[in-house]
Amino acid sequence: MDPHRKRNQALSLAAIAVVAAILYFADSGASDYQIRILNNCAIFAALAVSYNLINGVTGQFSLGPNAFLAIGAYTSALLTMSPLEKELSFIIDPVIWPLNEIQTPFYVSLLAAGSVSALFGLLMGFPVFRVRGDYLAIVTLGFGEVVRVVANNTQSVTNGPLGLKGIEAHTDLWWTSGFALATVFFVGRLVRSSYGMALKAIRYDETAAEAIGINTFWHKMLAFIVSAFFAGIGGGLLAHLITTISPSLFTFFLTFNLLIIIVLGGLGSTTGAVLAALLVTWGGEALRFVEEPMQIGPLDIPGIPGMRMVIFSLLLVLMMIFARQGIMGTREFSWNAVFSGIRRLQRGPGKAK
Amino acid sequence: MTELFRAENLTMQFGGLTAVSGFDLSLCRGEIVGLIGPNGAGKTTVFNMIAGYYTPSEGKILFEGKVLNGKKAHEITKLGIARTFQNIRLFPDLKVIENIMLAYHCRIRSSFFGAVFHFPLYRREEEEMMRKAMLLLNEVGLAESAEEQSSSLPYGKQRKLEIARALGTGPKLLLLDEPAAGMNPSETQELLDLILRLKEDFGLTILLIEHDMKFVMRICERIKVLDYGITIAEGTPLEIQKDSKVIEAYLGEVRTC
Numbered sequence: 290m291d292p293h294r295k296r297n298q299a300l301s302l303a304a305i306a307v308v309a310a311i312l313y314f315a316d317s318g319a320s321d322y323q324i325r326i327l328n329n330c331a332i333f334a335a336l337a338v339s340y341n342l343i344n345g346v347t348g349q350f351s352l353g354p355n356a357f358l359a360i361g362a363y364t365s366a367l368l369t370m371s372p373l374e375k376e377l378s379f380i381i382d383p384v385i386w387p388l389n390e391i392q393t394p395f396y397v398s399l400l401a402a403g404s405v406s407a408l409f410g411l412l413m414g415f416p417v418f419r420v421r422g423d424y425l426a427i428v429t430l431g432f433g434e435v436v437r438v439v440a441n442n443t444q445s446v447t448n449g450p451l452g453l454k455g456i457e458a459h460t461d462l463w464w465t466s467g468f469a470l471a472t473v474f475f476v477g478r479l480v481r482s483s484y485g486m487a488l489k490a491i492r493y494d495e496t497a498a499e500a501i502g503i504n505t506f507w508h509k510m511l512a513f514i515v516s517a518f519f520a521g522i523g524g525g526l527l528a529h530l531i532t533t534i535s536p537s538l539f540t541f542f543l544t545f546n547l548l549i550i551i552v553l554g555g556l557g558s559t560t561g562a563v564l565a566a567l568l569v570t571w572g573g574e575a576l577r578f579v580e581e582p583m584q585i586g587p588l589d590i591p592g593i594p595g596m597r598m599v600i601f602s603l604l605l606v607l608m609m610i611f612a613r614q615g616i617m618g619t620r621e622f623s624w625n626a627v628f629s630g631i632r633r634l635q636r637g638p639g640k641a642k
Numbered sequence: 643m644t645e646l647f648r649a650e651n652l653t654m655q656f657g658g659l660t661a662v663s664g665f666d667l668s669l670c671r672g673e674i675v676g677l678i679g680p681n682g683a684g685k686t687t688v689f690n691m692i693a694g695y696y697t698p699s700e701g702k703i704l705f706e707g708k709v710l711n712g713k714k715a716h717e718i719t720k721l722g723i724a725r726t727f728q729n730i731r732l733f734p735d736l737k738v739i740e741n742i743m744l745a746y747h748c749r750i751r752s753s754f755f756g757a758v759f760h761f762p763l764y765r766r767e768e769e770e771m772m773r774k775a776m777l778l779l780n781e782v783g784l785a786e787s788a789e790e791q792s793s794s795l796p797y798g799k800q801r802k803l804e805i806a807r808a809l810g811t812g813p814k815l816l817l818l819d820e821p822a823a824g825m826n827p828s829e830t831q832e833l834l835d836l837i838l839r840l841k842e843d844f845g846l847t848i849l850l851i852e853h854d855m856k857f858v859m860r861i862c863e864r865i866k867v868l869d870y871g872i873t874i875a876e877g878t879p880l881e882i883q884k885d886s887k888v889i890e891a892y893l894g895e896v897r898t899c
Contacts, residue, residue, distance in 0.1 A: 475758055482757035482764070483747045483771065490733045490744055497731035500693065502719035502748025502811050511754060619735060 297624040305470070312462050324462060326574050328530055331465035332523050334566035335472035337550040338559050339519035342476050344548070345556035345619075346485065347512040348492030350422065352544050353413070353429035356436035357517045359539035360409055361402035361524025363440065363447055366456045366534055368398035374455050382445040395459040399525045406521025407514045409436075414510045421495070433544060440536040452535025453528075460530040468526055469563075472519050477559050477621075479515065488512055492557070549605060555615030560622040565615070569601075576600055646671045646847050647723075647815055652701035654687050654871075661687045662871040665701070667849075669815065674841065674848045676862035678855075678882075680891055683868040685851045686728060689817050692849075693725045694718040705815065720748055724813035726804045728820050728851075734793035738784060738803060741792050742775035745810025775810065781843065782806045782836060798829045802836065809844060818850040822857045830854060834861055859883065867891065 291297070315327060340354050367375070367388050375384045383389065393401070417428050440447045447453070479485050490498040491505050498505050528534045550569050554561025579600060582592040608615070620626075645668055652665040662684040669675060677685050690696045692703060694715035703710040710718055733741055750771075752764035779785045782802045787795060792803060801821060808816060821837070822830045834857060841848060852858045858865060859879040867875040867882060869891040875882055882888055 478758045478760070479754065482754070483743060483750060483768065484754045484757050486736065486740055486744050487747050489736060493733040493735065494731050496695070496715075497727065497733065498744075499695075499715040500719060500725055500727070500731075501745045501807060502716045503744070504714075504716045504748075 291625070293625060293628075300624050308466070312466055316462050325530075326571060327462060328460065328465045330567050330570045331462075331469040332526055332530070333547070333550065333570045334563045335465075335469040336520060336523045337547055337554065337562040337566040338469075338472050338476050339516045339523070340547045341551045341554070341557065341559060341562040342480070342488075343509075343512045343516040345551055345558065345562070346480055346492065347488040347509055348557075349418075349509055349512070350426040351417070351429040351513070351516075352426050352541070352548070353433040354516070354520050354547055355539045355541060355543040356413075356429075356433040357406045357410065357520035358524035358527065358543060359436050359440055359536070361406045361521030362528035362534050362539070363453070363524075364405045364521070365395075365398035365402035365525030366453045366528040367446075368393045368401055369395055369459065369529065370453065370456060378451070378454055379445070379448050381449065381451070384448070385445045388446070395529065399522050402525035403518040403522040406524070407518040410514045410517030411510065413517075414513050417513070418506055418509050430541065430544075433541060437536050437539055440539070447536070450536060452533060452538075454533045456528055456532045456534070458529060458532050460526045465526055465530075468522060473559060473563065476515070476519070480559060484508070484511070489557070549601070553605070553608065553615055555617035555619060557619040558615070558617035558621055560620070561615055561617030564617065568616075573597060573601075644671055645669070646706060647849075648704045649688075649692065650702045650704070652688065652691055652703065653699050654684070654691055654696055655699040660871055662691070662868070665868075665871075665873060667866065669847050669849060671814075671847055672841075672845070673864065674837075674850070674862050676858045676865040677849060677851045677868065678853070678858055678865060679868035679874075682870075684871040685868055686819060687871075688868070689725060689819055689849075689851065692718075693723060693817060716748065719811050719813075722812065722814040723817065724808035724811045724815075725817035726801075726808050726819055726821065728823065730797075730800050730804050732792045732800060732804060732807070734791070736792060737788070738790050738792050738795065739772070739775050739779065739788040741803060741807050742778055742810050743771045745807045746771040746774060748811060778806050778810055781840070798825060798833075801825070801833065805836075805840070809840065813844075813846065815847045815849065818848060818852075820851055820853060822852055822854045830857055837861065 312327070315324065319327070336354065336358070343349050343351050367384075368391065370378070371392050372389055375389060413429075413432050417425060417432070420428055441450050443449070480488070487498065487503045487508050490501075490503060491508055495505050546569070550565045551562050553569065554563070554565030576597045579596045580592050580594055583590050647667070647669040649665060649667040652662060653660065654662045665688055667675075677688065679685055687696065691698045692710070694710065694713050694717065697712060705721060705723060708721065710721070713721075733744070736744070750767055752761065752767055755761075756764040776785065776788065779788055782805065784799060784803060784806065787799065792800065795803060805818070805821065818837070822833055825833060837848065838861070840846065850862070862879060865877065865879055865882045866873055867885070867888050874887045874891060875885045877885070
């Protein structure tokens with residue numbers, strides 16, 4: 290097949306080693322603030338990649354990842370909190386059995402978060418995939434809201450609007466980067482397999498996909514469930530990173546953020562999703578200075594909270610006008626492409642004419 | 643010759659409109675049968691009923707003794723009925739070979755976990771898909787375009803690719819919806835030879851819709867003529883050419899002054 294497979298695998302391993310080394314030094318040397326940003330980058334990269342599987346690759350415009358994040362976050366948080374902690378937190382209604390007695394290790398809670406979220410994906414998929422296009426977007430948007438409203442009102446399970454506090458901060462750089470790597474590996478391999486091709490076929494032409502024997506319903510469901518699984522784990526990691534969760538954290542704006550990321554990266558490109566996640570997460574922090582009071586010449590501008598979002602929106606508008614394909618379009622990173630790029634550069638401008 | 647396919651009294655109503663009514667058809671193995679008629683006669687509606695996109699309002703469809711009514715399109719494809727579309731429907735951003743490989747995907751035995759983690763079964767199956775796809779591309783003369791994007795192919799080749807993709811699903815009955823549309827005479831001739839060759843090589847039975855009368859008359863053993871959803875004639879190409887009802891449907895009533 291690919292004559293450069295050995296070389297490419299070696300390069301990939303080397304790249305992972307370099308990133309691991311950087312993370313190792315960051316873990317001991319960087320400030321808490323920097324580590325927090327790195328954690329966010331990794332989690333959002335993984336979330337974007339999994340969201341891109343259903344929205345970009347399969348072309349089903351789902352607006353429900355905030356639901357899966359919420360389900361994952363609550364599931365894992367309720368599993369790792371100690372019974373005593375839960376008793377203290379649930380001041381209005383005590384937490385129901387068996388949640389008041391169990392406590393599991395972190396990794397078990399993450400797997401549970403992914404599984405519960407995937408199960409909800411399965412159940413949600415039946416009504417969702419009866420419709421297409423805009424209707425599908427609205428149905429998934431509805432489910433996202435339903436989950437948030439339910440979380441607000443099931444006092445004895447989620448502690449309602451008070452949320453859960455005192456979740457132990459288990460999430461560290463190794464967990465988040467490992468999760469990002471696993472997601473990219475899994476989704477990347479899936480997209481390149483014949484299952485992935487079938488998903489792309491559904492995006493291009495569902496009727497033609499049916500005509501060549503692809504069970505479009507179950508393939509869409511597959512993408513949805515895989516996406517929900519990783520979103521659930523991401524939610525669990527997020528909960529154990531910020532240590533306090535409440536329903537207001539999982540509004541539509543979370544989905545909206547992810548949507549910006551995958552559109553910016555290029556719908557359908559895993560590489561693009563990762564790059565854009567890093568860019569948006571890091572950029573969001575780097576742009577904080579625009580919200581501070583500043584002096585431009587004679588103008589004295591007071592700090593305007595929310596100014597970052599204005600800049601983001603402007604960027605998005607400009608992108609939709611000038612670069613609708615996003616950073617990567619539907620292309621993917623590959624070592625082969627890098628090498629042929631280098632070769633083209635070496636041949637240089639002399640031969641370009 | 644044994645019967646492969648039978649449609650009995652097929653009727654399709656959309657609200658108050660009856661698109662096709664009382665359509666009967668029997669196909670023997672190895673036959674090429676044409677379905678012709680003026681625009682809007684209900685030919686594609688018949689295809690859509692057979693291929694499972696529409697559920698007939700009345701009537702029965704039998705394929706190898708099995709009732710197809712109520713089956714989904716992808717199930718019918720797996721049973722052995724493949725189709726092409728009037729307007730070519732390829733997967734534009736996928737490579738030519740990927741378009742064909744996808745046709746084999748419906749018969750893959752690997753689970754998606756096997757595909758993600760490259761289990762030995764999946765590796766074997768993927769190689770097999772690639773090999774078969776390459777053979778099929780050779781068969782239709784597109785092997786040298788295997789790595790190109792399917793949307794970059796010229797029109798005639800896209801038609802061939804769509805036929806090859808349909809063959810990839812392993813059909814016994816092939817439904818071709820206007821295969822010669824938009825082709826020049828030499829391309830049409832080439833297509834005619836190709837269809838006849840594929841029919842022999844793959845042991846196909848073919849039902850085709852076509853407006854190019856020369857093409858239909860030369861390739862089909864039997865022809866059915868639809869007009870306003872009703873079968874107005876049936877017979878060999880020679881019989882059809884002389885049928886007064888057919889001439890009337892195409893050219894209008896003959897006035898005698």
